[in-house]
Amino acid sequence: MSGPLLEVRSLTVSYGGDSVAVDGVDLVVGEGEVCLVLGANGAGKTSLLRGIGGFAASETGRVRGGRVRFDGADVTGLSPRAMAKRGLVLVPEEAKVFASLTVEENLRAVPMAGGRAARRALVHEVTSMFPTLAQRMGLLAGQLSGGERQLLGIARSLLLKPRLLMVDEASLGLSPIAVETVFDMLRSVVASWGTTLLVVEQNVRAAQSVSDHAYVLETGSVVLSGPAREVLGSERVRQTYLGLET
Amino acid sequence: MLTLLLGALTLSAIYALVGFAWVLLRRTNGILNLATGAQLALGAFIFNQFATSWGLPWPVVVLGSLATIAAIGAATHWIVFRKLAGQPEFALVVATLGLASALKGVSSLTWGTEARVMREPVPSQVITFGDGVSTTFYGLCGLGAAVLVFAAAHTFFRFSSVGIRMRAAAENPVLASQGGVAVDWVYVLGWAMALTAAAVAGIMYAYQTALSFHGVEALGMRGLAPALVGGLTSIRGVIPGALLVGLAETFGTKFFGGPVQDVAAWIVILVVLLIRPQGLFGDKQVQRV
Numbered sequence: 001m002s003g004p005l006l007e008v009r010s011l012t013v014s015y016g017g018d019s020v021a022v023d024g025v026d027l028v029v030g031e032g033e034v035c036l037v038l039g040a041n042g043a044g045k046t047s048l049l050r051g052i053g054g055f056a057a058s059e060t061g062r063v064r065g066g067r068v069r070f071d072g073a074d075v076t077g078l079s080p081r082a083m084a085k086r087g088l089v090l091v092p093e094e095a096k097v098f099a100s101l102t103v104e105e106n107l108r109a110v111p112m113a114g115g116r117a118a119r120r121a122l123v124h125e126v127t128s129m130f131p132t133l134a135q136r137m138g139l140l141a142g143q144l145s146g147g148e149r150q151l152l153g154i155a156r157s158l159l160l161k162p163r164l165l166m167v168d169e170a171s172l173g174l175s176p177i178a179v180e181t182v183f184d185m186l187r188s189v190v191a192s193w194g195t196t197l198l199v200v201e202q203n204v205r206a207a208q209s210v211s212d213h214a215y216v217l218e219t220g221s222v223v224l225s226g227p228a229r230e231v232l233g234s235e236r237v238r239q240t241y242l243g244l245e246t
Numbered sequence: 247m248l249t250l251l252l253g254a255l256t257l258s259a260i261y262a263l264v265g266f267a268w269v270l271l272r273r274t275n276g277i278l279n280l281a282t283g284a285q286l287a288l289g290a291f292i293f294n295q296f297a298t299s300w301g302l303p304w305p306v307v308v309l310g311s312l313a314t315i316a317a318i319g320a321a322t323h324w325i326v327f328r329k330l331a332g333q334p335e336f337a338l339v340v341a342t343l344g345l346a347s348a349l350k351g352v353s354s355l356t357w358g359t360e361a362r363v364m365r366e367p368v369p370s371q372v373i374t375f376g377d378g379v380s381t382t383f384y385g386l387c388g389l390g391a392a393v394l395v396f397a398a399a400h401t402f403f404r405f406s407s408v409g410i411r412m413r414a415a416a417e418n419p420v421l422a423s424q425g426g427v428a429v430d431w432v433y434v435l436g437w438a439m440a441l442t443a444a445a446v447a448g449i450m451y452a453y454q455t456a457l458s459f460h461g462v463e464a465l466g467m468r469g470l471a472p473a474l475v476g477g478l479t480s481i482r483g484v485i486p487g488a489l490l491v492g493l494a495e496t497f498g499t500k501f502f503g504g505p506v507q508d509v510a511a512w513i514v515i516l517v518v519l520l521i522r523p524q525g526l527f528g529d530k531q532v533q534r535v
Contacts, residue, residue, distance in 0.1 A: 058332040084426040109414040
């Protein structure tokens with residue numbers, strides 16, 4: 001493949017009626033890159049990821065315009081399951097685990113590809129990356145801490161062998177130490193699995209160390225984009241997201 | 247007294263199977279299925295078609311009728327409820343009411359409205375234990391079927407990957423879909439399993455009484471009581487619920503006469519709704535905050 005892994009053109013997402021959450025967004029992510037999407041609450045970050053990753057039939061959200069190309073193929077409007085099967089996997093902002101299932105059952109609920117031996121090897125590989133989870137296999141996921149739930153959400157998504165992992169607000173509600181653990185894990189995933197990352201964040205300090213490219217979203221539209229160093233160093237981002245005076 | 251208790255136990259087994267059908271569909275598909283009674287009756291009539299009308303060998307009767315019923319369950323999701331995804335719950339409930347009327351019409355057109363006697367694999371007989379405690383052979387069969395269904399369901403949902411995925415999809419279908427689970431097939435399986443359990447209950451009940459659409463359908467509707475006691479989502483909670491209804495119906499009939507049979511379950515439903523609307527044995531959701 002010569003083009004980018006993910007190419008989003010003029011994407012428009014709405015939740016019924018005239019309410020537009022994402023308005024004509026263009027976004028490109030190359031293979032092996034880490035792309036950061038910044039934005040305040042209500043900027044349309046989650047809707048952008050949901051528009052890329054697909055809405056279930058039972059949801060009100062819909063892609064109203066534009067195109068999503070993944071690995072060269074048009075995947076606009078496919079179901080979340082169809083996206084996951086293609087390797088485009090979302091770790092959602094909230095409810096990222098099944099609270100009434102144990103940690104082990106959360107992992108077993110993922111329909112992994114390959115034979116029994118390959119599936120077992122993959123589970124072993126993933127759980128060895130998450131020693132905290134490996135010690136809590138029999139615990140209900142609803143009893144885990146916020147950071148542990150985030151790690152379990154990422155572990156579940158890795159069992160699908162994603163080519164592009166979209167992580168929505170990985171740091172939301174976590175302590176600084178937990179945020180560090182989660183971003184260490186994401187760095188490790190990129191380094192050892194070669195997975196491409198599209199990360200939505202409000203916590204610029206946490207995300208800036210892992211990002212290659214960055215987009216800034218305001219009221220559903222991209223207002224700034226480019227190499228992460230340039231975007232995160234810009235006056236607009238420093239003032240709005242880091243609270244720094246220039 | 248012991249015979250009466252054994253009678254209550256065998257009746258409870260039938261109620262447990264009916265309650266299981268209600269709870270399974272509510273839990274996996276999120277639907278309060280008011281067509282459960284009609285589906286119980288349909289299952290029993292399909293079994294009777296294989297057994298009595300066509301006179302097929304018993305293994306063919308059992309496998310053929312249950313496979314047909316499971317297929318009808320799967321088709322119910324694919325043809326009706328898949329189209330209603332995302333609709334408010336009252337729309338789904340109204341759809342199940344429509345489905346119940348349609349099934350009643352189909353049954354009436356196909357098999358008429360007369361009560362029937364089903365062909366028996368072995369002659370019905372009274373079985374006596376020790377000191378005059380007795381029950382019927384088909385009463386014990388119903389008890390065995392209930393034990394088998396609940397043991398199989400526990401094993402399936404606790405240990406099999408498909409069962410765990412069904413529990414996951416029941417908790418959060420969107421997250422399950424994002425995790426690669428084929429949620430539509432989970433719903434298909436939920437309908438197929440619920441209708442099969444309902445049919446087993448209908449067949450066992452028809453062997454203990456007679457096969458009439460009205461009688462079996464009424465049993466199905468009364469089966470909401472044990473499901474409600476279990477909080478509509480707890481499969482384990484159905485068992486004490488079924489015992490409660492079985493005891494109330496058996497002893498109510500004994501001491502207050504036949505009409506109590508029709509109202510005992512509804513009294514249990516009213517009492518449960520008044521005292522604890524969420525059910526007595528709803529699954530505890532543990533959530534760290």
